[in-house]
Amino acid sequence: MTRDQLLHRPFAEVLAQAAYLRDFFDSFALTLPATEQSLADYIAALASEQLEDLGLDREAFCQALVSYVEGMEGLSSTQEQVQSLTIKGGFNKQGDAENFELELKPGQVVCIVGPTGSGKSRLLADIEWVAQGDTPTGRQILINGAVPDPTWRFSTEHKLVAQLSQNMNFVMDLSVEEFIRIHAESRFVPDSATKVKKIIAQANELAGEPFDGDTPITSLSGGQSRALMIADTAILSQSPIVLIDEIENAGIDRKKALALLVREEKIVLMATHDPILALMGQRRLVIRHGGVARIIDTSDAERANLKQLEQLDQQLMALRHRIRQGDTLDVL
Numbered sequence: 015m016t017r018d019q020l021l022h023r024p025f026a027e028v029l030a031q032a033a034y035l036r037d038f039f040d041s042f043a044l045t046l047p048a049t050e051q052s053l054a055d056y057i058a059a060l061a062s063e064q065l066e067d068l069g070l071d072r073e074a075f076c077q078a079l080v081s082y083v084e085g086m087e088g089l090s091s092t093q094e095q096v097q098s099l100t101i102k103g104g105f106n107k108q109g110d111a112e113n114f115e116l117e118l119k120p121g122q123v124v125c126i127v128g129p130t131g132s133g134k135s136r137l138l139a140d141i142e143w144v145a146q147g148d149t150p151t152g153r154q155i156l157i158n159g160a161v162p163d164p165t166w167r168f169s170t171e172h173k174l175v176a177q178l179s180q181n182m183n184f185v186m187d188l189s190v191e192e193f194i195r196i197h198a199e200s201r202f203v204p205d206s207a208t209k210v211k212k213i214i215a216q217a218n219e220l221a222g223e224p225f226d227g228d229t230p231i232t233s234l235s236g237g238q239s240r241a242l243m244i245a246d247t248a249i250l251s252q253s254p255i256v257l258i259d260e261i262e263n264a265g266i267d268r269k270k271a272l273a274l275l276v277r278e279e280k281i282v283l284m285a286t287h288d289p290i291l292a293l294m295g296q297r298r299l300v301i302r303h304g305g306v307a308r309i310i311d312t313s314d315a316e317r318a319n320l321k322q323l324e325q326l327d328q329q330l331m332a333l334r335h336r337i338r339q340g341d342t343l344d345v346l
């Protein structure tokens with residue numbers, strides 16, 4: 015929708031194309047324009063006192079409206095646009111060619127495995143940076159089989175990639191609810207109030223110890239903040255690609271976390287050494303000396319072993335729980 019169409023067509027027509035505009039008026043506590051009224055007329059008719067209460071002049075209000083619609087249109091197009099991500103091999107640390115090309119589609123989970131220092135984070139960084147042969151590995155990342163628009167590298171709003179890193183430190187003096195609400199609003203997310211509630215509820219399902227919207231973010235434990243950021247990414251982030259740098263040590267329900275992230279039809283790449291998570295992926299990339307040395311498709315035999323691994327895991331979790339509670343393990 016052009017600026018002209020947005021401002022001069024009857025509001026009912028504009029709303030049919032951009033239902034999220036209701037949220038814009040809600041957030042300013044303004045009544046919606048009449049069906050036949052154009053937004054330009056609505057803005058011209060706003061009382062000066064109303065604008066003063068909002069802390070905006072007429073031009074700034076108009077600009078906020080236009081930017082909001084541009085932001086919303088940009089976000090939905092980013093998500094719809096990504097049907098595939100291709101990684102074209104570069105060179106390992108010894109300069110040997112990787113010789114692979116891998117295409118990933120939404121809904122797929124790929125694990126990245128390899129010894130410490132082998133280059134797992136580097137591969138995630140190449141994807142986040144949408145590398146074009148300009149990183150130490152010489153890899154190239156294509157979107158829908160082509161070199162993507164360079165704005166994806168620099169735009170913070172239309173991010174191609176959401177990255178969940180291992181360390182989460184909050185320094186702001188905000189409650190959980192305020193923090194997530196500000197985040198939702200900054201992302202132009204429609205129906206943000208419902209989403210905020212959903213995020214807090216989901217995060218509580220992932221974390222062991224419950225917390226609520228009034229908890230100050232600085233007093234969340236490591237596992238709780240991680241759970242909050244995972245739920246936030248799954249529900250708020252419009253980025254079609256999610257990169258996860260290890261979730262196994264976070265003290266959260268990692269299987270649920272993965273299920274939550276995958277449900278939102280994203281391409282997920284995850285550095286992990288957790289056998290259960292590794293087998294839940296469709297394939298894994300084995301990194302050695304900075305290069306992808308092998309690509310393993312999860313076999314039926316491996317998948318059949320998942321049940322057994324889950325039983326083992328539950329036994330270990332139960333023991334861990336007992337240790338946490340201060341029990342002894344004289345009898346298993």
Ligand SMILES: Nc1ncnc2c1ncn2[C@@H]1O[C@H](COP(=O)(O)OP(=O)(O)OP(=O)(O)O)[C@@H](O)[C@H]1O
Pocket residue numbers: 105106107128129130131132133134135136137150151303304305
């Ligand atoms: N193909 C490559 N060519 C040159 N340098 C590389 C290559 N791959 C990785 N490196 C460099 O090697 C170093 C270690 O890589 P990285 O941090 O990605 O390892 P990692 O597997 O994530 O380690 P950890 O498991 O300890 O987090 C980094 O400085 C990275 O930039």
